[in-house]
Amino acid sequence: MTRPRWRDAFFLLSPFATVLGVMMVIWAVYGPPETFHEWTQTFIQLPSAVALLWHRKAPLLLLALCAASAIAMTVSAYTDPQLFVGDLNTNPQWVPLATPFAVGVAFKRIPGSCRMWACTALLIVISTRCWAPSFDAVTGGAFFTLFPALFGLYIGNRASLIRALTDRAERAEREQELLAEQARADERVRLAGEMHDVVTHRVSLMVLQAGALRITAPDDATRTAAEELREAGCQALDELRDLVGVLRAQSGADEEEQTDAVRLPDLAELVAESRGVGMSVELIVDGNPLLTAPVVGRTAYRVVQEALTNVRKHAPDARTRVHVRYGADRVRLTVRNGPSQRTGELGDSGSGTGLLGLRQRVELVSGRFTAAARPDGGFEVDAILPAFVPTTES
CATH class of the missing domain: 3.30.565.10 (Histidine kinase-like ATPase, C-terminal domain)
Incomplete structure (x- = not known):
């Protein structure tokens, strides 16, 4: 049985809408961007956020954009924090907001890809800051990367099991x-x-x-x-x-x-x-x-x-x-x-x-x-x- 089109549209647009909503909440709390540094901190989120619209067709590309943004934010944190990170005390995460969706979709759709594992490992290291761990960084990193990875892996295995059971039932019917x-x-x-x-x-x-x-x-x-x-x-x-x-x-x-x-x-x-x-x-x-x-x-x-x-x-x-x-x-x-x-x-x-x-x-x-x-x-x-x-x- 096929799903209605509105459900497909909902699952396709909901990640992008969620990231956009979080950015709106941040603007509502701290105010909209005004200075050059505030705009650059917003623009670093856009490539991976827009890529969420193609998360089904290109999950590896979405994950690579998140990894590239995370690298840029990490370099900025040690060179010019105001470029992409902002205040280090109020922003413990150096990964884009689209990271949880990117990791979850990648583990669901391409769990056997070596490039996926490399990008995910990079995001886990950056989000938890293994070289200088702290409670906020580790818990935030686990929320942004580890939990979505486990959830995506569970959803992917469940879908594979359902497909296998469906194929087995259809094969048994054909054999009958x-x-x-x-x-x-x-x-x-x-x-x-x-x-x-x-x-x-x-x-x-x-x-x-x-x-x-x-x-x-x-x-x-x-x-x-x-x-x-x-x-x-x-x-x-x-x-x-x-x-x-x-x-x-x-x-x-x-x-x-x-x-x-x-x-x-x-x-x-x-x-x-x-x-x-x-x-x-x-x-x-x-x-x-x-x-x-x-x-x-x-x-x-x-x-x-x-x-x-x-x-x-x-x-x-x-x-x-x-x-x-x-x-x-x-x-x-x-x-x-x-x-x-x-x-x-x-x-x-x-x-x-x-x-x-x-x-x-x-x-x-x-x-x-x-x-x-x-x-x-x-x-x-x-x-x-x-x-x-x-x-x-x-």
């Missing part, structure tokens, strides 16, 4: 906004992964079944309906690919969801679905699946599901073997298909992010994932998962 945006982006990526893993798998099965019906149907009407169903499924996969691309607008790893209370589908059912559309799939399971954590079982299911979906897309006539080995400390999945004699009808219908999504899923549970073509023309997907992954589930 970034975290919220990251959470939304991660949710989009998670939804994209789920959509790719689940919907693509089911729709591709539907398209393959429609294609098989088109070939085996006994009449033209059924074949025409099957062809329309197959084309609609392919179009749905294309639209799904575009939607997944939108949801993946911001790249990042999927947040691993907590395992549902519902038991996940068995791998045997997944393989049976692929066999039902004419694929040649063999499932080999070694070990006890119950020894693995639920999150690992879910990840294994997604790996096999996506691997079989890719085989249906790119090599539907290839012989495929799914080998799952459950060990005491790890689970290894291998989905290997042989060479294919023809390209699947769904080869260009995917989003192109299936293997990337699998790699992210596997790495989220601290596993290793590889996918590469084989020398015989086939393809192999290999994933090694830990048997147990700590979760926050109760």
Whole structure:
């Protein structure tokens, strides 16, 4: 929140007005200047007093003018007191009236300046007259220099602390906004992964079944309906690919969801679905699946599901073997298909992010994932998962 302009004007003009008011009071008590010496004693105050109007923009210049005036007054005190000082008994201070403001502003705005410290030290020495100390000189010097310095330092540190706290609050607010945006982006990526893993798998099965019906149907009407169903499924996969691309607008790893209370589908059912559309799939399971954590079982299911979906897309006539080995400390999945004699009808219908999504899923549970073509023309997907992954589930 910004301050009103009248407050800025008040704080800008108040030092100059204060010094001018003190000079007016002195004139009212002792009378206005009349002689040459009285005028020179007044003029020595003017440079630093006028410089108070720029105390925010040029605090060092103001302090230097005060120091120069103090030097001139000290020299005058030992050569010609009536030039700038006047009666030594009634004027114990040999520094200009603007000195307290100059010292306070300097310590508030430029506390780390070496020139500021040099000018302030000079003013303290002159105001307290360290070479000939007296009670009046020391107390007056402390009032003119030491107390304003401490007050200015306090105000400057307080302002710095307020700025730091404000910056920290604004930074925390920005971080909260970034975290919220990251959470939304991660949710989009998670939804994209789920959509790719689940919907693509089911729709591709539907398209393959429609294609098989088109070939085996006994009449033209059924074949025409099957062809329309197959084309609609392919179009749905294309639209799904575009939607997944939108949801993946911001790249990042999927947040691993907590395992549902519902038991996940068995791998045997997944393989049976692929066999039902004419694929040649063999499932080999070694070990006890119950020894693995639920999150690992879910990840294994997604790996096999996506691997079989890719085989249906790119090599539907290839012989495929799914080998799952459950060990005491790890689970290894291998989905290997042989060479294919023809390209699947769904080869260009995917989003192109299936293997990337699998790699992210596997790495989220601290596993290793590889996918590469084989020398015989086939393809192999290999994933090694830990048997147990700590979760926050109760």
